[in-house]
Amino acid sequence: MIFTTVGRRLLNYVLRRRRLLILTLLFSSITSLIGLFIPLVARDAINVMVSKSSENLLNYGLMIVFLSVVGGLLAFAQRYYSGLLSESVVFDLRNDLYSSLQNLSFGFYSRSDTGQIIARATSDVESVKRFISFAITGFTNAIITVVLALVIMMSIDLKLTLISLLPLPLMSILVRITAKRVRRLFEYARNIYGDFTSIIRESIIGIKVIKAFCGEEHFSKKFLEDIENYRDSLIKVGKHRALLWPTIGLISFISLLLIYWFGGILAMEKEITVGDLIAFSIYIGMITWPMVMLGFITVSYERAKVSASRVFEIMDMKSDIVEDPNAVDLVVKEGKIEFKDIWFSYDNRKWILKGINLTVNPGEKIVLVGPTGSGKTTLVQLLPRFFDPQRGVITIDGVDIRKVKLDSLRKNIGIVHQDIYLFPDTIRNNIAYGKPDATLAEIIEAAKIARIHDFISSLPKGYDTIIGERGITLSGGQRQRLAIARTLITNPKIIILDDSLSNIDADTEQAIYDALSKYFKGKTVIIISHRPSTLRLADRIVVLFDWKIVEEGTFDELMKGST
Template sequence: MNLLSRLSKYIFRSWYALLLSVTCMLVSTYLQVYIPKISGAIIKNILEAGDFRALLYLVMQSIALTCLLGVFSFLQRYANSYFSQKVVYDIRNDLYKAVQRQSFAFFDRTETGQIMSRATTDIDRIRGFLGFHITSLIGSIFLLIGIMLSMLSISLVLTLFCLSITPLLTVVFMFFGKRIRDVVHKAREQYGTLTSVLWENVSGVRTIRSLATEDYERQKFHNLNKAYYQSMLQAVRLRSAFMPISTLLSGSITAFIYWYGGLQVIGNQLTIDQLFVFSTYAAMLTQPISRIGDVWSSYQRMAAAGERIFEIIDAMPDIKDKPGAIEMPPIKGHVIFENVSFGYDNNHLILKNVSFEVKPGETVALLGPTGSGKSTIIRLIPRFYDPTHGRILIDGYDIRDVKVESLRRQIGIVSQEIFLFNATIKENIAFGKPNATMDEIINAAKIAKAYDFIMELPQGFNTIVGEGGITLSGGQKQRIAIARALLMNPRILILDDSTSSVDVNTEYEIQQALSTLLKDRTTFIITQRISTIRNADKIIVLNNGEIVEEGTHEELIRKRGLYYKIYQSLFEAQKEVLPPKSKEEDMKIIVGGAIKYGSMAKGTAISCQ
């Protein structure tokens, strides 16, 4: 389906505004062609009849028609603006819906800047074409026809001369128009880059200053700013060169008209008023020609923008409800992975034949080196991705057989990368449950140990957190995120290193608060905290996408496998902050195994991030 066919769906929704715009434009075009004739009649009356009453009538008629032209021009512009804004309003809504329904794989392969560009610059190009060039093309064609017919009715020779010059005018307009548009387009891209760099500098000002790279960033901004400045100067030079050339051509046409037309007047083949009217039409001739020349290049830009927009709108999400998908009943939390393999592409599997079972209410800690597949497992549970092979069952239901929304409503996630909206703390906590009462919000904040610091803020729960929660510390943001997840009262809870940015005391408070809550929930935890790992009902150890060990803390310590090595590394790093009892117990286990602190062989330290 071509672009115009796609746009027609949106255009027909606002056909009445387009019809009004075209009607007003046709009336305006007729008045533009007719008003010079009134002016000619006024001159003729002054020179020949000398009738004051007729002169007054013609002047009043000219004023009335000019006012009428203004009214119809206003209506045409208003209707046209309404039409174009309504069309892009509908397209923008459809684009947003399309982005919202896309799966995570779409965002993995699509840059954020590309999505933003389609939602802003590309949308604006469609608005510009629909809001000006469609009716401008129709109006310019009718105006050109009206001017030519009126000129022919006055002088065939002068009209043919003007027609012979028209191709030259068209070439000049298109030559300069294309170059000016190209330079301006380049300048806009440079301005976008300049804006992005400025945004990055403002957002990353702490990093820039901590690394003392201010001079480098200033020079980078200076170079980009200079390139933008030079492009804008080039556009000014082209416009400045175009104006005198255009004026020279127009002046030459006018001079020839007055010379040849003057001879016609002297020879009584033309009258003064006819010469005046003809010269007026000749001056009007350049306007529709230049507009018609602009339409094609504008359409090309709009077509490219439209293709990029509909590329997203037409993109089918990888994760969607299958035909006949059912609502997920209230979850108990029984999770089974059956021979699950997964890869972001077919050439490289992140998970390989992973199978395990988690009973309702169990807490499972996922452990393993970087890239072992821990995060992939927790992304598969809420169906952010589908397994390449195998299946995932929750309470006996294959998660591909239930509606995605009904599944995710019952799963709470606190990720390592916390995102808070530029809204109040209350709104951020209640984001997953907009109808939550204030008591529910406060209770969730208390459980997450966020209540005390919230009440210390100037406006409490009504405090605006800023873009990305910039006014809060990392630990505070994570406690807000935990409160947000708890408010949803999920049956399955996923904590992806959710206490990594809090101090030991705060983490201990959160763990104490969560200990009772987690008893009735199936919980998956990715963490480096020993206290969290020890308290898990089950520990699953992964390496290279495969489960290499599974069991409780005590069972895995005695196996002296990969978990044993990872735990040694973590214990050595965290022994200063472990509770005395925990430290003593672990020391007995490790020493009993004939391995003391620091006795790991060189090169065997393993990160579990």
């Protein structure tokens, strides 16, 4: 096997577990050696029989039994260690892949297909694992068995060895052809598998839409088509395999025929013993399977290489957001935010923000308004560096945010996202997500400000109620309030609420703002809202339109301006 870059990297993963690798190789070599020894004992036994010597045959029998038992035990150890090895290698691989996934930027996730990422993290990793556990022991067994068996056979009789090997090239060609076909079919089947699993995923996630628009039939038809193709390609795989084994059997019988024919003549001419002949035929049987194995291993290596390269591709992706090597911890004293001539585009084609200049003073509460799609969410997401602007500088207390540690930056900014994600966990853990060591009192305090405490207390399990798939379902407004509590508990110096009260009735909204006004003291706050009622709370209102700031001022100033 010639190692490509991918192969070498995979090998490096295996070499990291050197101890297990050595044990695996050791046990698989000894197992193969013992296997090779048995026909030699059988040969001697037969020669004793033929020569009618007085030697005790039982000893030979016992020897064979002994070797088989030891061989069996060692084979167990070999399997055990190769299993341990492949699991450990895949453990490292998974671990590295997961950290890379965690490091990748929002940009990566908004560009990629979730299904594809999940497939790489699961089925590609699995196929690498299958290859490692199968290939390492298979390969050593096969090489040792084939090479040594051939050496022994040649030492018995060179001509007979060459004759008996005649049909083998045919076999290796056959195996390669079948293996390639099977691989192509498998790849095809795997693509379909991806297709229909994403149909299942979409049907579950989008069930409301599907039912509302009576889209069931469309999905069912596509699904049916996919699983039919999947079934058919796997049946074809079965057919190829079913054909392969009898053909291999036939070819090895041809070898046997040649051995008995030519070997028989040699034995009659006393050039070899009868025992030699028998041992020879056993060896031919013994090398058939490893030969087939070697064919399969090379093909399965190709397959694992594809999977591994897909996994490495993600690992090699550089996050668009990089931390300055000399970054320092951000300490927010005042909380002054400045956006200086910010230009931003998601795709480097269309500007979403065009030269934004905005200063938010320490302790100020600004409300950002503007039509949908005007770039409000985009603008606030630049502050925690979920994306970096193409041009312009953002500073907090005069410090460029690209010069500070990401962790410290994000810890100082509390953001309630427009699309809220809650974990399928207890309410308590969801609120305490950003502060895992929070006391219950702190959690309740945050919930009270967000006006969700009464609702939580009314639940039979209170703060230990599980939400999400295996628990209760919350309304849109309840989710928003929980998300607010989750942000408040970390007590950040800068707070961003992105349309966070849109699903809450006007009275509750007012109550939340009343509670928040005390909490907001000394904090810099940016609120994005579509509601006129929110505007009155603002120290200043900023209007975004056509990806630019078009107006700025207090509520009264703007009202005057518009008349």
